[in-house]
Amino acid sequence: MxxxxxxxxxxxxxxxxxxxxxxxxxxxxxxxxxxxxxxxxxxxxxxxxxxxxxxxxxxxxxxxxxxxxxxxxxxxxxxxxVTKAVTALYAMESLGSGRRFLTRVLATGPMRDGMVEGDLVLVGGGDPTLQTDQLGDLVADLRKRGLRGVRGRFLYWEGALPQLSRVAQDQPDHVGYNPALSGLNLNFNRVHFEWKRAGADWSVAMDARGSRFVPGVDSVAMKVARRETPIYTYSKGEAREDWTVASGALGKGGSRWLPVRLPGLYTAGVFRTLAGAQGIALPEARAVGTLPQGEELGRVTSLALPEVLREMLRFSTNITAECTGLAASGKGGLEASGRAMADWLRSSFGVxxxxxxxxxxxxxxxxxxxxxxxxxxxxxxxxxxxxxxxxxxxxxxxxxxxxxxxxxxxxxxxxxxxxxxxxxxxxxxxxxxxxxxxxxxxxxxxxxxxxxxxxxxxxxxxxxxxxxxxxxxxxxxxxxxxxx
The missing domain is CATH 3.40.710 (Beta-lactamase)
Known part of the structure; x- marks a missing residue:
């Protein structure tokens, strides 16, 4: 078990x-x-x-x-x-079938000799489907444009949607289907945890793997604890997430996806790691509350909304339902957003x-x-x-x-x-x-x-x-x- x-x-x-x-x-x-x-x-x-x-x-x-x-x-x-079927209708009517979610990179100053004379900003647009491989390709495009670094800061903005630490409060900390929500999301806000037996101990790794890129993660850490239960413990600081796992449950090796509770920091950290691997030096990421203005250097564009929702219904991805529902309602939390969807359902369908x-x-x-x-x-x-x-x-x-x-x-x-x-x-x-x-x-x-x-x-x-x-x-x- x-x-x-x-x-x-x-x-x-x-x-x-x-x-x-x-x-x-x-x-x-x-x-x-x-x-x-x-x-x-x-x-x-x-x-x-x-x-x-x-x-x-x-x-x-x-x-x-x-x-x-x-x-x-x-x-x-x-x-x-089955709620997701209602959410799909709500999102299509409220956002339009042509809606696509954008993740952008802005520069607040000009780029000279490969260096941005200002800040570089990773801007989330509420895309619940953004994946590591897409970030890796975005970084590759920036490198082709000649980007080598930034004179100012590396910032990230996740204010397109409310920042919520989890979907439901009545679930265990470690279940990946109950992730955080934000305007800047990655890998359905999950981190890959892998462990292998190493003598009398275990080696552990946390990464944000895709199909072609496997960047390590600095903002989420795991330690093996000598115990039988509980299997996991979790604590969250302002800039770090710490897990422990029970040694009695590890066996010889394995892996699973764990939820991320600081998705903006996680996504920006992965972007920085990918950038460093391709020769773009960035300082540590810092959150910004107000979206800066600047020139767009690159972007990732999601599939059109019907395709995003089709995948949501097929794989029942909770984060996609919550992000599209919050985008449709414009509310600051799930309870208020759920009420807005119920009000829409009553006025539109008499249900x-x-x-x-x-x-x-x-x-x-x-x-x-x-x-x-x-x-x-x-x-x-x-x-x-x-x-x-x-x-x-x-x-x-x-x-x-x-x-x-x-x-x-x-x-x-x-x-x-x-x-x-x-x-x-x-x-x-x-x-x-x-x-x-x-x-x-x-x-x-x-x-x-x-x-x-x-x-x-x-x-x-x-x-x-x-x-x-x-x-x-x-x-x-x-x-x-x-x-x-």
Missing amino acids: LAGLLAGAALPACAEIIDRSPRPKSRSDAGGSGAGAAGGGAEALVQAAKLTGTVGYVVVDARSGAVLEARESETAMPPAS SARFADHSGLGGASRISAADMARLLVRAEAEGRGLKPILRDTGMRNDAGKVIEGHPVKVRAKSGTLNFVSALAGYISPPGGREMAFAIFTGDPARRDAVPLSQREQPPGASDWTARSRLLQGRLISRWASLHA
Whole structure:
């Protein structure tokens, strides 16, 4: 178990698989079987899953919104990462599909003989997808322009977005899916930790590796402590992050990604290291609160927003959801930004929800299956662009395995927290009735009772999630055959 925790295996807390519109009216919302259901088959599937907590679902005709089958569909449930589907719609409408995030390098004075006569400034534009290789290529371009150093300071600005130390407060320090947020981010605000056995001790390294560049990191340090537990401890100063790891959990060697809590400093430090490797001498980075004016020497441009969001939905990256949501709302914190998104949802779709954040990592978010389905129906009817960026999660057999080449397409977003599992999207049979659906299962009380130290892999959560996902696949198979 210790080895699994240390290596950061895919676990339930972070893993993802999978007023004008007509208000759907359920034909049978209490008993679990809707029109055309054979012998209460859906309810039998629910009982066979043996899930604690609540199971709520609805499947509707995607064109008319008519409810085909429902159970506990008006009960507000934690949506987990299904929240990201709402965030994608919110970001596209608020920021525009042509939006790209920029990371720039400015010079506050002219460059003479390769030296900037002023300050060099690394300017973050809120890009949640910036990677080390992109920074390395940016530095290479600056070197081609003749840059060798700076007479003044090396500054960084991360004020395009609020600086937040983490997404959710109720997660262990070491989980990489709960990073800091900033206007200047790198590698999803994670640092690579690697260890190897060296005699009676271990050698450790912290780096910001990409595919082509592997710069070391100075602002984050790791020490091995002679103990069995806790596996990790963490402390943060103004300009440094310090970790310790338990020797009893290390074994012969391994690696994992750890979260970064000082992302601006981390990114600027990596940039400085890459610059030094290519012959550009820079002093230590300093944060600046007000964006200086200067000439742009180079930039990194993100993919267009729909592609950024498509990748977010595919890999369920929390930092992308939070950065795009904060950029869309312009608010100074996640709670206020989540409220702004809920207000937008109500005014745009007539749907009620509560959002603690934009990724679904916080357990306080709530939306009902019926409201999620209403959103999906109207989003598709109005051509809001959600369905094309959802991932094809596939039809699954009775064992939960994807059936290759199945003619029915399922485009959906999944979400998983401890003892919470959700799935919502569209079922598209060839030439048949298209359906929208939402399946929310959850036992929030059981989730909240898990001690903080166990929230990466609490006992029973993995099995609970597996049963929930199997139920989701069986319900979708039922609906595809019964209602298509």
